[in-house]
Amino acid sequence: MPVRRLDPILVDRIAAGEVVERPASAVKELVENALDAGARRVEIVIEQGGRKLIRVVDDGAGMSAADLELAVERHATSKIPDGDLSNIATLGFRGEALPSIASVAHVEIHSRHAESSHGSMIRVEDGRKRPVAPAAHSAGTRIEVRDLFAATPARLKFLKTDRTEAQAVADIIKRLAMAHPQVRFALTGDNLSGLEFSACPQGPEGLLTRISQVLGAEFRDNALEVNAEREGVRLTGFAGLPTYHRANAQAQYFYVNGRPVRDKLLHGALRAAYMDYLPSDRHPALALFVQCDPRIVDVNVHPAKAEVRFRDPGLIRGLIIGALKQTLGEAMHRATTTGGSRTIDTLARRNFGSAPQFGAAPIRPAANWDWRSSPAAPAPFNAGLAEAAQAAFSHMPAADTRAHESAPAPDLLDRPLGAARAQVHDTYILAQTRDGIVLVDQHAAHERLVYERLKREREASGVARQLLLIPIVVDLDSSEVDRVMDNREALADLGLVVESFGPGAVAVSEVPALLKSGDIARLVRDVADTLAENGSATSLERRLDHVLATMACHHSVRAGRRLTGEEMNALLREMEATPGSGQCNHGRPTYVELKLSDVERLFGRK
């Protein structure tokens, strides 16, 4: 067959595949255009997962008849004003999206430029542009895309069910909506429960509102504000408390200069930051925004713009890990409020859901308990939860005038975790604060303290290494060998000393003393994997931490051990002084705080 030039329409279709691979990617391009045009409202409608119809209506700047004529041409754009690809502040910059979509679907655009008195419309069918015609339209733009991929059955075949495609569209809208809290978004369509995010005010509060619209209202109560800056790069957003974890990484949103990205570097940094607080199979929820000079990040590396490349990845990684660790560390004293209010809710439901049943009421005083004679001393208190709870309540200033008899030192009441008042079931410490009560799981709390201490020890004195009499040779493929050898020094700092051993293996000559009896070959392979994944040896660190955690578990006070008042108070004070002590090593809270207002709700006083 002779070589011949491809029909230009075919050329466009082939190229379009890179930009528009499924309805959701078309939606992304169209909504980004609306956002670039300064829209305050964006409404999206899809039918059959977007295959049959995608309609995007915005109230942005709009286009004149001349703009319309050009907008559907390839490489026509009103963006990149100074023709500098390294300085891109808009979401679009290639002039590629509309023509790509138009080459694989029927497209109809109605638009009116804000300053012109009448609107225009243009239609592109089967890749052929029809002349621009005048049309009535309010300010802004409406784009309809019909029968996507009808002319490219091969691509159509790759689409999933309408439901899945609709889900992908919703996902894209969520991602874009997070980055633009002031814009109202609405998505409707079949196979879809619909989204509506009302416009939020500017600033962190507005952002938090928008994130909570997307992730659910509970996020607000479990969110920590992140705000950090390093060498001109800003990191803002909200990170979920580790206790508010998820089974997958879906609820993680990353933006670089307003552009949603999925990036290994960012996810790796995130994992490293949460490493201490989460089991490896749980994932935090968060939305983080990196703001930097557009010149230090290349956004033109991926056809769908989903990946970016930083000029200095180490800087970004360090910024994220540092900021998150600090935020998390500071916040660990905040027990997850979901824990506390969930408790209240269960109790309240059981108590007040039906007519009061005294036999089943969980917080009734024991029959033989005389509230008048209970001293509720801060000494160990071998009584049921019911009595102890009552005892503590009886000392709340307004409830009992005799409180002064055994009232704890007032300065202890002002401490975040309050004054220990009782131990219940030899397992939980009940403490009183100025405006509530705190219940501490003594084993979980102490385990965490021991773990943190062991880790401090490790950081202070380095990792002790056992030298090997017989080196362990580990087979790896050559790229793994390179990666491991490139990180020799970092690994040595963690106690693992490797030497190269031909192109397909490394020889281990020293190992961390803590891991000396483990399977070293597997450790090295895991390390090679994490190096490939996120450029650092988190698996080794995690393994070391795991050993520390196990040791911590064996060295901490168990549930069931009687503690004296002094011991309990000492534990509370050490928790306050130890960052990260609000969580046990498995990501569960070590204590729960009930505010007085919660307690009052429980008694139906409020």
Place this chain on the structure above:
Amino acid sequence: MKVTLERGALLKSLSHVHRVVERRNTIPILSNVLLQAKDGALLLRATDLDLEITESVAADVGQAGATTLPAHTLYDIVRKLPEGGQVSLETAGDSGQLLLRSGRSRFNLQSLPESDFPDLTAADLTHRFSLPAADLKKLIDKTQFAISTEETRYYLNGIFMHTTEVDGHMMLRAVATDGHRLARVELPAPAGAAGMPGVIVPRKAVAEVQKLIEDLSAEVVVEMSTTKARFTFGPVVLTSKLIDGTFPDYTRVIPVGNDKRLTVDCAPFAAAVDRVSTISSERGRAVKLALSEGKLTLSVTNPDSGSATEELEVDYDAAPIDIGFNARYLLDITSQLDSDTALFKLADPGSPTVIQDRDGAAALYVLMPMRV
């Protein structure tokens, strides 16, 4: 089968063989002990397919025959029977039931046919020698602690036994290493041992042999082939498969040029190591040895709980050196030495150290330092 014997004798034999039986077994017959009555004796045998122990005990055989019974159940029953009684075992026709009687107790036990019982018995054991139980005990006791428990280098999960010529004398050697330290013990080779294949006796067999020596002191007959080893202690016979692998050339890791010689009194040295390591928490339990002329300073630093030092007067006149070791390893080794002084031969803080009895005789240990 019908057989009667003393409860005490039966219990003792069962206590030897039942240990081999794994508590949880997917193959039912492996939970059982084989009982074989003939020629005025009852033979008991248990196996986990890698290891087999057989013991024969004098009994009054009314009718020769064989069967198998659940090992742990039988052991527990016999253990709980009153002391000093007689136990009779009798199979009841083809029902598969066995009647166990002792005094007023009667147990009907479900048996499994003896024909299903696996036979590990090795033919062609090529080498045979005998040695005093005390010698075998020494070979095992002094090396066993260094056996590796890590499974990827499975060939280190046992004691390597072989013969070699040293200064014109044929020696029998036992060697074990976990990659951090190495233990080597040797004795003049008993007649018949020379030329035996180098074999790796697995950890479980080592532990069983060790327990049997405690109970039965006598001569031990050792038989070997390249795949199996057998230890005969009078009426008890232990047969084990060997680890199918190549033990590393350990002679290469035993340094010969270490010229810094330190002599310490074992007991005070061990006590001091133990004392200073009290504060080392868990971080690898490293203890630092700082040596200068006539003086050894042991120290441990733990950033969280403080530090500890202790000085010892020692016999040392080489250049000063600082070297770290795992405290546990030091204690393991010093507790194995026979003499009351230990000789350390050191090179530098990154190279293996040799530790020996004063006379440098039977046992030699190599210990890799730690970096702290």
